[in-house]
Amino acid sequence: MSELYVGKERNVLNPNSVSFEERKEQIEKEKQLEEEQSQREKNSPYRRWVQLNKDAYKAEDWLMAKSPIAYRIFKFLINNMDSYNAVMVSYKVMQEKFDKSPDTIRRAIKLLKDKQYIEIYKSGTSNVYAVNKQIAWNSWGNNYKYGKFGANIILSENEQSDDTKKKIKAQKHKEIIMEDEEK
Numbered sequence: 001m002s003e004l005y006v007g008k009e010r011n012v013l014n015p016n017s018v019s020f021e022e023r024k025e026q027i028e029k030e031k032q033l034e035e036e037q038s039q040r041e042k043n044s045p046y047r048r049w050v051q052l053n054k055d056a057y058k059a060e061d062w063l064m065a066k067s068p069i070a071y072r073i074f075k076f077l078i079n080n081m082d083s084y085n086a087v088m089v090s091y092k093v094m095q096e097k098f099d100k101s102p103d104t105i106r107r108a109i110k111l112l113k114d115k116q117y118i119e120i121y122k123s124g125t126s127n128v129y130a131v132n133k134q135i136a137w138n139s140w141g142n143n144y145k146y147g148k149f150g151a152n153i154i155l156s157e158n159e160q161s162d163d164t165k166k167k168i169k170a171q172k173h174k175e176i177i178m179e180d181e182e183k
Contacts, residue, residue, distance in 0.1 A: 041083065050078055056135040063117065069100060070108035074117055077129050078136050085131045085138055088123065088153040096156055 004016050004023075011017035018026070064071040073094060081087045094105045109129075112118045117135060121128040131138075 051137040053135055053137075059115075059117070059135065063111075063115070067108055067111055069098060069104060070111045070117075072098060073105070073108050074112055074131075077118060077131055078138075081129075081131050081136075081138050083138055085133055085136070086121075086128050088126055088128045090126070090156065092158065093156045096158065 004018065005011065005014060006018055006020060006023045008020060010019045010022065060071070063074060076094070076097065077087055077089075080089070091102055091105050091109075094100075095102060098105070100108075109118075109120075113120055117132055119130045119132070121130060
């Protein structure tokens with residue numbers, strides 16, 4: 001990709017040159033297209049659907065047999081991932097959700113990473129988990145070429161300081177009740 005030169009006036013000798021006004025119009029058009037795409041996605045009857053690759057069913061069956069807890073974590077990540085297949089969730093939340101020890105969660109996450117069911121990205125000291133797009137996808141078919149991660153973040157009240165807990169109770173936050181999958 002070549003560099004774009006923005007200046008007071010367009011340099012006709014440089015094909016990568018645009019004026020400030022032209023660049024402003026380009027940015028406005030891009031913003032409008034993004035808003036239209038976002039609106040289409042919001043209005044889509046498939047917005048709560050996840051696409052699964054039929055070729056990945058053998059891998060899912062293997063995972064289910066090899067490590068049921070890893071399979072459950074994998075399905076949890078799929079269920080909570082955003083439209084870029086990403087979710088930020090702590091080990092503590094997973095320990096509470098699955099009622100398992102830190103070592104069990106750690107081994108399951110390691111298996112998922114080692115067998116390429118997920119990728120793990122760092123955001124400071126936190127992990128962002130991205131589900132392998134060859135197995136499951138949560139957006140339009142070609143959306144995975146982008147590297148944007150606006151991850152869904154799942155927090156546990158138990159992870160927060162006492163002051164933060166008080167603030168949370170005083171404010172309105174979106175709360176997700178995670179029921180047992182057996183129900």
